[in-house]
Amino acid sequence: MRGQTVILAGNSQRDFAKSLIDMAPQNAVVNIKERKRSNDQNALMWALLSDVSRAKPDGKTMTTDRWKMAFMDACGHEVQFEQGLNGGFFPVGHSSSKLSVSEMSELIEFIYSWGSEHGVQFSEKPERNAA
Numbered sequence: 418m419r420g421q422t423v424i425l426a427g428n429s430q431r432d433f434a435k436s437l438i439d440m441a442p443q444n445a446v447v448n449i450k451e452r453k454r455s456n457d458q459n460a461l462m463w464a465l466l467s468d469v470s471r472a473k474p475d476g477k478t479m480t481t482d483r484w485k486m487a488f489m490d491a492c493g494h495e496v497q498f499e500q501g502l503n504g505g506f507f508p509v510g511h512s513s514s515k516l517s518v519s520e521m522s523e524l525i526e527f528i529y530s531w532g533s534e535h536g537v538q539f540s541e542k543p544e545r546n547a548a
Contacts, residue, residue: 450517451517
């Protein structure tokens, strides 16, 4: 049996997944995880980060990539930095592409909240279920 991916959208998919487990060979591996963030969420995140970067809240001038790392860190996602070949630093560790839909929603909500508290005018209006 080759690897199988099943999206647990309803009862029939759940039943099918259960039957796959029953047919699985000894020592097979099952990995159930939440769906990763959507392309729409990713596009929204970058639009919001661009708004924050242009607004320069509290006089902070950072690229959208640096703002992303700052927000991910503030939301508790692992962000580490390593020393680069020319003496600078570069980010390593948790990437926003690995966030689940709910984790990305939390990050987006935090960007909206923090930005609003710091006078950022967002070009994208908050949609509470950006998935």
